[in-house]
Amino acid sequence: MVEKIAYCENCNADVEYNVRTEIIDCDMDGIKFAYEAVIANCKNCGSEVYVDEINDINIIRAYSSQKRRLDDQAEKEENEEQSIFKEE
Numbered sequence: 001m002v003e004k005i006a007y008c009e010n011c012n013a014d015v016e017y018n019v020r021t022e023i024i025d026c027d028m029d030g031i032k033f034a035y036e037a038v039i040a041n042c043k044n045c046g047s048e049v050y051v052d053e054i055n056d057i058n059i060i061r062a063y064s065s066q067k068r069r070l071d072d073q074a075e076k077e078e079n080e081e082q083s084i085f086k087e088e
């Protein structure tokens, strides 16, 4: 990200923006997970602005976080299966 310029709908102009992170809680098909999203805000009015690169980062972060959660769940189920075998 060289130039921090994005279009702001509120200002109806290309504006500079600030970047911050925010923890977003998701619930997708009953799978709950959280990820640290990058949020861009217009320097003029503070409205959230859409930035392609940042959106891509968020999609990747959300995806990997969801995948981690699914892997954890799979591992947990596997352990439960193993404990069933032990009881036999």
Ligand SMILES: [Zn+2]
Pocket (backbone or CB within 6 Å): 008, 009, 010, 011, 012, 015, 042, 043, 044, 045, 046, 047
């Ligand atoms: Zn603005």
